[in-house]
Amino acid sequence: xxxxxxxxxxxxxxxxxxxxxxxxxxxxxxxxxxxxxxxxxxxxxxxxxxxxxxxxxxxxxxxxxxxxxxxxxxxxxxxxxxxxxxxxxxxxxxxxxxxxxxxxxxxxxxxxxxxxxxxxxxxxxxxxxxxxxxxxxxxxxxxxxxxxxxxxxxxxxxxxxxxxxxxxxxxxxxxxxxxxxxxxxxxxxxxxxxxxxxxxxxxxxxxxxxxxxxxxxxxxxxxxxxxxxxxxxxxxxxxxxxxxxxxxxxxxxxxxxxxxx
Amino acid sequence: xxxxxxxxxxxxxxxxxxxxxxxxxxxxxxxxxxxxxxxxxxxxxxxxxxxxxxxxxxxxxxxxxxxxxxxxxxxxxxxxxxxxxxxxxxxxxxxxxxxxxxxxxxxxxxxxxxxxxxxxxxxxxxxxxxxxxxxxxxxxxxxxxxxxxxxxxxxxxxxxxxxxxxxxxxxxxxxxxxxxxxxxxxxxxxxxxxxxx
Numbered sequence: 455x456x457x458x459x460x461x462x463x464x465x466x467x468x469x470x471x472x473x474x475x476x477x478x479x480x481x482x483x484x485x486x487x488x489x490x491x492x493x494x495x496x497x498x499x500x501x502x503x504x505x506x507x508x509x510x511x512x513x514x515x516x517x518x519x520x521x522x523x524x525x526x527x528x529x530x531x532x533x534x535x536x537x538x539x540x541x542x543x544x545x546x547x548x549x550x551x552x553x554x555x556x557x558x559x560x561x562x563x564x565x566x567x568x569x570x571x572x573x574x575x576x577x578x579x580x581x582x583x584x585x586x587x588x589x590x591x592x593x594x595x596x597x598x599x600x601x602x603x604x605x606x607x608x609x610x611x612x613x614x615x616x617x618x619x620x621x622x623x624x625x626x627x628x629x630x631x632x633x634x635x636x637x638x639x640x641x642x643x644x645x646x647x648x649x650x651x652x653x654x655x656x657x658x659x660x661x662x663x664x665x666x667x668x669x670x671x672x673x674x675x676x677x678x679x680x681x682x683x684x685x686x687x688x689x690x691x692x693x694x695x696x697x698x699x700x701x702x703x704x705x706x707x708x709x710x711x712x713x714x715x
Numbered sequence: 716x717x718x719x720x721x722x723x724x725x726x727x728x729x730x731x732x733x734x735x736x737x738x739x740x741x742x743x744x745x746x747x748x749x750x751x752x753x754x755x756x757x758x759x760x761x762x763x764x765x766x767x768x769x770x771x772x773x774x775x776x777x778x779x780x781x782x783x784x785x786x787x788x789x790x791x792x793x794x795x796x797x798x799x800x801x802x803x804x805x806x807x808x809x810x811x812x813x814x815x816x817x818x819x820x821x822x823x824x825x826x827x828x829x830x831x832x833x834x835x836x837x838x839x840x841x842x843x844x845x846x847x848x849x850x851x852x853x854x855x856x857x858x859x860x861x862x863x864x865x866x867x868x869x870x871x872x873x874x875x876x877x878x879x880x881x882x883x884x885x886x887x888x889x890x891x892x893x894x895x896x897x898x899x900x901x902x903x904x905x906x907x908x909x910x911x912x
Contacts, residue, residue, distance in 0.1 A: 457858065458886060460858075460886050460889055460890050460893070461854075461857070461858035461859075461886070463834070463839070463893075464839055464843070464854075464858055464859055464889070465858055465859045467834075467835075467836045467839050468754070468758060468836060468839055468840060468843070468859055469859055470751070471751075471754040471836050471840070472750030472751050472753070472754055473750060473753040473754045473757055474749070474750050474753065475749050475750075475753045475767050475770060476767060479749070479767055479770070479771060480742070480745055480749075482771055483745065483771045483774055483775065486771065486775060487775060487778070490775070
C-alpha cells in the first residue's frame with residue numbers, strides 16, 4: 455500500500471509540530487522520579503531485612519546443631535571407658551529416656567532443663583536414680599583407689615590428669631545428629647550426662663587431689679633426698695675442715711718447736 | 716545527525732551525561748524535546764491532560780532506558796518511538812483500542828484533489844482527534860510515524876489486513892474532513908474579501 459497525498463500532508467504538517475506542555479509538567483516529572491527512587495530504595499531495604507532475618511535464623515539453627523555436637527563430644531571425653539560406669543551411663547540414659555517419653559517432652563536438649571527435671575521425677579525413679587548414682591560414686595572411688603595404687607607403684611610412669619586415654623574419646627557419627635529418629639538418642643545421652651554430672655563433678659576434684667597428693671609426696675621425697683645429700687656433704691665438709699685445721703695446727707706447732715730449738 | 720544543545724556540545728555528550736543520571740542533562744533533554752514529544756502524544760491520545768501524563772511517563776522511560784540507546788539512529792527518533800509506545804500502552808490500559816467503530820461512519824470518498832495551503836496544523840490535529848481510536852492509531856503509525864503494516868499489526872495485536880482496512884477508512888474520513896475545512900475556509904476568505912473591499 456503506497457502513501458497517498460493525505461498521508462504526506464498530515465506527515466508534513468504534524469510531523470514537526472510542537473505543543474508546549476504545561477509548566478507543572480517538569481515538576482511533576484521530577485516528583486515522580488523521586489517517588490520511584492524511594493520505592494526502589496524501600497524494595498532494597500525490604501530485601502536486605504529479609505536476608506538478615508533468614509541469615510540470623512540459619513545462624514541460630516546451625517549454632518544449635520554445633521553446640522549439640524560439641525556437648526556430645528565433651529560427654530564422650532569425660533565418659534569413663536571401663537565397664538561398670540558405661541553400664542551406669544546406659545542405665546541412666548534409659549531412665550532419662552523413659553522419663554522424657556512419659557513426660558512427652560521431646561525438646562530437652564538443654565542440660566539445665568534436664569537437671570531441673572530430676573527433681574520432678576516420680577519417687578521410684580528418683581530412688582533408682584540415687585541408687586545408680588551411689589553405684590557410680592562407688593565405682594569412681596574404687597577407680598580412684600586403683601589409680602592411686604598404680605601411681606604409688608609406678609612413680610616414674612607418665613600419667614594423665616583424668617586417667618583417660620585418647621582411645622576413650624569416641625567420635626560421634628555426624629549422621630546420627632541429622633535424622634529425627636536418632637536425635638532422640640542424643641537427647642538420652644545428654645540426659646545421662648546430666649545424671650552423671652554431680653558424680654563427675656565430685657570425681658574430677660578428687661582425681662586432681664590425688665594427683666596433687668602424688669606430686670607432693672614425690673616432691674617431699676625429693677626434698678628429703680636432697681636434704682640427706684646436703685647433710686652428707688656438710689658432714690664431709692665438717693670432717694674435712696676438722697682434719698685440715700688439725701693438720702694445720704700440728705704443722706704450726708712443729709714449726710714453732712723448730713724455731714725455739 | 717548531531718544537534719547542538721546548550722551546555723552539551725553534541726547529542727552524544729548529552730546522552731553520555733544522561734547515562735550518568737545528570738540532572739542538568741535531564742532538564743536539557745526535557746526542555747529541548749518536550750514540545751515535539753507532547754505533539755506526538757496528542758496525536759495518539761486526544762485529551763491534552765492524558766497526553767501530558769503519557770509524555771511524562773515517556774520521559775521517565777527515556778531517562779531509565781538511556782543505556783539501551785545505541786546511538787545508531789537519531790536520539791530524537793528513539794525518543795519518538797518511546798513516546799509512541801507509551802501512548803499505545805495508555806490506550807491499551809484504558810481499553811480505548813478495543814472499542815469497535817461503527818462502519819456507517821465511513822464515507823467511500825477516495826478521489827480527492829488537495830489544496831493543502833488552506834489547512835492549518837491545529838485543524839489537522841482536530842481532524843485526527845475526531846477519528847475513531849483504532850483508525851487514528853493506525854493512521855498515525857503508518858502515515859506520520861512511518862511504521863509498516865507488519866509492525867503495526869505486531870504492536871496492536873491485529874492482522875495486517877485489519878491494519879490496512881483501518882488505514883483506508885481513516886484516510887477517507889480525514890479526506891472528507893479536510894474537504895469540509897477547505898470549503899469553509901474558502902467561504903470565510905470570500906466573505907472576508909467582500910467586507911474588506
